[in-house]
Amino acid sequence: MSTAHDFDFFFGDWDVAHRRRLDFLDPASGWEEFGATSHCWSLFGGAANIDELYVPEQGWTALTLRLFDPETRQWSLNWATERTGRLFPPTIGAFGPDGRGVFHGDDTHDGKDVRVRFVWSGISATTAHWEQAFSLDGGDTWLTNWSMAFTRRAGDPGGRP
Template sequence: MSTAHDFDFFHGEWDVHHRRHTDFLDADSDWEEFAATNRGWSLFDGAGNIDEMDVACQGWKGLTLRLFDPATEEWSLNWSTNRTGKLFPPVIGRFAPDGRGEFYGDDTHDGKDVRVRFVWSGISDSTARWEQAFSVDGERTWVTNWVMDFTRRASVS
């Protein structure tokens, strides 16, 4: 059962290691890797949160606004970047009892309709993993095209 506090683990500051395909629809395309920093905080007493990612090495920033719907016990995850200034279509889903979160939505990429899947896994006090995958064949196959590994930044005493 998902709750309004599922993303509480994500509050604070993180170092992020990105690994993504150069072509999001081609599983055989090259991978590029880069670093970022991330800061997340709570809204609506936990039923919402936001995080901002700074990808200084590539000159862009992004953010995700997450909102919990108590009626459906689902989260909507809404991504934006300073390159567009617009919210992408949300992905919607929940966490399973094992702690893995799966979120699905519809979007377009390079003019093609895609089904989008976000997965949150490996969540601990100091680590988390996010993965994005696209399907162009009705979810029969998926191309995992972007992985972010988060490591909590050490607090300064």
């Protein structure tokens, strides 16, 4: 069951290897790869956090605001970029007993309604993996279109609120 401290592993500084489809909805699309750095910090005693993602190679920054709802025991993950100045619709979900976090939401992409899935996995003191997938059929089939491999930056002890 999810707790207000599920994302404590993510506090600190990370190097990020991105792999992203050139067309999020096309399974035949090629991929682009690029690097970034991320810094995450805690709010509300761990029940909220923000990470800011710096992507100098592509000239943008982004953030995720994560909020824990103690009533539902679920997290909302809210993504924004400086390019739009708006929060995208949230994905909502929780971590399971296997340590894997799965979050779903609804959005639009290129004028099409999409179901969105974020998955957090491979979590350790020095690594984490995030991936995004879209579904055009309400979640029957999924197309992974973006992944990020996080590696803790050298000298960062991590896990700090």
